[in-house]
Amino acid sequence: MPEGDVVWRTAQRLHRALAGRQLLACDLRWPSLATADPSGRRVLEVASAGKHLLTRLDAADGEPPLTLHSHLRMEGSWYVERTGSGGRGRRSASGVRAVLTTVEWTAVGHELGMLDLVPTSAEAGLVGHLGPDPLGPGWDAAEAERRLLAVPGRHVGEALLDQRVLAGVGTFYMAEACFLAGVSPWSAVQDLPRPAALVGLLHRLLHANKDRAGQITTGDLRRGRQNFVHARSGLPCLRCGGTVRVALVGPPPQERTAFYCPRCQPGPAPTDDGRPQQPLGAARRPRPDGARTPRRHTPVTWSGPR
Numbered sequence: 001m002p003e004g005d006v007v008w009r010t011a012q013r014l015h016r017a018l019a020g021r022q023l024l025a026c027d028l029r030w031p032s033l034a035t036a037d038p039s040g041r042r043v044l045e046v047a048s049a050g051k052h053l054l055t056r057l058d059a060a061d062g063e064p065p066l067t068l069h070s071h072l073r074m075e076g077s078w079y080v081e082r083t084g085s086g087g088r089g090r091r092s093a094s095g096v097r098a099v100l101t102t103v104e105w106t107a108v109g110h111e112l113g114m115l116d117l118v119p120t121s122a123e124a125g126l127v128g129h130l131g132p133d134p135l136g137p138g139w140d141a142a143e144a145e146r147r148l149l150a151v152p153g154r155h156v157g158e159a160l161l162d163q164r165v166l167a168g169v170g171t172f173y174m175a176e177a178c179f180l181a182g183v184s185p186w187s188a189v190q191d192l193p194r195p196a197a198l199v200g201l202l203h204r205l206l207h208a209n210k211d212r213a214g215q216i217t218t219g220d221l222r223r224g225r226q227n228f229v230h231a232r233s234g235l236p237c238l239r240c241g242g243t244v245r246v247a248l249v250g251p252p253p254q255e256r257t258a259f260y261c262p263r264c265q266p267g268p269a270p271t272d273d274g275r276p277q278q279p280l281g282a283a284r285r286p287r288p289d290g291a292r293t294p295r296r297h298t299p300v301t302w303s304g305p306r
């Protein structure tokens, strides 16, 4: 799932293409928006709020300014092409959910997970619940720390993935920040030795990656060495050589995967049967012997502190 840095970059790209320009056409292929037509309005700006995208349109015909809200969820994307180029993108036409056309550029929303059109004054109903956004203009580290610690017994990994705590953090940045802080994702937030440092670390990681396509937490640009633990289950830890593992964090049915190094991140961890694990995505590659492999690794489940 795209995290805050990817969504921030998407907003920047859309803003450069659309801001200040009038929508010649606006095709929203979304059941609840079947009759909505904000064409003729001018795009004021495109901004991100955590993992949410807000395309703000000016007032028109006595109607208030509008915001087109979208969320990429798992597979969504926005791309920009020159108007009239015929949409020769690589993505399937059936996945197109929104087409915003200006004289020069056309923005296409593909496989979007959410799409809403609301008065701009009602944006809070869509994104008002979000915690401070490390990439947002109103970043408030103290408020993020307060929200992180609000439920003392909560697991650190679960709290960091809660968008009401920190908007834009997903499984990648949660895992990498916990590794860099030497904290188990299953530690209780009340046991964090330096919660402000963890918040500051996430702020730095997102900023470090917001202007580049890769997500790098090691400072090493070489393939396979760009990050410490995320998606590296079964591989040696780049710091200690121990084996990186993966398990679930968060309450059912909202569990998410948490990659971690048991040696570098001491503390509570799921009961682990020690079964071999593969890096995320490895099972999709054909095995040399032609045998079938499971589609995904099977994370072990949490069953209390050990």
Ligand SMILES: [Zn+2]
Binding pocket: 237, 238, 239, 240, 241, 242, 261, 262, 263, 264, 265
């Ligand atoms: Zn390690």
